[in-house]
Amino acid sequence: MGARIEVAGLTKVYGDLTAVDDLTFTVEPGEFFGLLGPNGAGKTTALEMIEGLRHPDAGSVSIDGHDPWKRDPVLQRRLGVQLQSSAFFERLTAREQLATFAALYDVPAARADALLEQVGLEEKADSRVEDLSGGQAQRLSIACALVHDPEVVFLDEPTAALDPQARRNLWDFLRGLNDSGRTVVLTTHYMEEAEVLCDRVAIVDRGRLLELDSPAALVRGLDAPTRISLAPDAIDEAGARAIPGVEEVQVHPDRTILSTRRPAEVLAELARLDALNGLTASGATLEDVFLSLTGRKYRS
Ligand SMILES: Nc1ncnc2c1ncn2[C@@H]1O[C@H](COP(=O)(O)OP(=O)(O)OP(=O)(O)O)[C@@H](O)[C@H]1O
Numbered sequence: 639m640g641a642r643i644e645v646a647g648l649t650k651v652y653g654d655l656t657a658v659d660d661l662t663f664t665v666e667p668g669e670f671f672g673l674l675g676p677n678g679a680g681k682t683t684a685l686e687m688i689e690g691l692r693h694p695d696a697g698s699v700s701i702d703g704h705d706p707w708k709r710d711p712v713l714q715r716r717l718g719v720q721l722q723s724s725a726f727f728e729r730l731t732a733r734e735q736l737a738t739f740a741a742l743y744d745v746p747a748a749r750a751d752a753l754l755e756q757v758g759l760e761e762k763a764d765s766r767v768e769d770l771s772g773g774q775a776q777r778l779s780i781a782c783a784l785v786h787d788p789e790v791v792f793l794d795e796p797t798a799a800l801d802p803q804a805r806r807n808l809w810d811f812l813r814g815l816n817d818s819g820r821t822v823v824l825t826t827h828y829m830e831e832a833e834v835l836c837d838r839v840a841i842v843d844r845g846r847l848l849e850l851d852s853p854a855a856l857v858r859g860l861d862a863p864t865r866i867s868l869a870p871d872a873i874d875e876a877g878a879r880a881i882p883g884v885e886e887v888q889v890h891p892d893r894t895i896l897s898t899r900r901p902a903e904v905l906a907e908l909a910r911l912d913a914l915n916g917l918t919a920s921g922a923t924l925e926d927v928f929l930s931l932t933g934r935k936y937r938s
Pocket residue numbers: 652655657675676677678679680681682683684827
């Protein structure tokens with residue numbers, strides 16, 4: 639189950655703008671793969687070419703050796719593509735919507751009902767799609783993409799319209815899809831989403847692939863300091879600066895922040911000094927990776 643997706647030199651040009659610029663990468667079968675980048679980075683354009691919905695100006699996509707642009711019905715059936723909610727049939731209820739997709743794929747209607755429950759829409763089953771909230775419509779569009787039990791699932795900003803709680807619920811659901819062996823490819827502009835869900839992340843900016851690796855490896859590669867935050871009365875500035883391994887000390891009214899690349903040593907010394915009051919520690923995140931790659935702060 640799952641499929642290998644090979645993307646080579648993928649390029650799309652709109653007039654003066656190269657929206658996708660020579661993207662090359664491979665998604666392994668069963669992988670949870672993310673295209674991460676700010677708005678306008680070219681993620682949707684790239685994904686649509688991978689799905690076979692948009693024709694590349696240069697380069698190629700192969701899904702288990704098939705070109706998705708050719709729309710081979712055998713391959714199509716193995717792919718689940720989340721459509722934008724505007725692609726719903728008008729005036730149908732959520733249940734009818736899903737049942738219609740099920741019928742198109744010759745899937746029993748019972749499966750459609752089970753999916754409604756899985757995406758948390760059972761209470762909205764009889765609501766018309768135009769009466770769903772943005773987040774509910776988003777979840778229905780994901781259910782529609784899954785109705786034929788595809789091996790490869792493509793999702794474009796699946797949690798964009800969701801509140802934080804609904805986003806977390808959907809993360810659990812998407813992880814479940816991947817745990818059962820499906821290849822999942824999603825685009826997101828949420829760093830945290832990429833960090834939490836993806837086995838590997840392609841960071842894209844202005845159409846180009848900047849870096850591709852697991853979130854942990856991307857962060858490790860930065861060699862960025864750990865920030866240790868303490869209550870203001872935990873230690874004075876001179877005492878903090880005297881700790882071997884401390885590179886920088888910032889004193890704020892409500893906390894003192896120590897930066898170090900040797901956190902274990904520094905924490906041991908703080909413990910010896912009985913200076914652990916109010917301690918929290920944080921390492922680098924994908925936001926720091928983006929900053930280091932582009933010189934710009936990440937703004938989604
Ligand atoms: N059909 C089109 N014609 C002209 N320009 C386009 C077209 N589709 C996309 N673009 C441009 O290509 C660039 C990349 O767009 P794309 O939608 O792929 O980015 P994105 O990373 O998915 O961003 P978002 O998260 O905002 O959707 C943008 O500058 C966009 O305006």
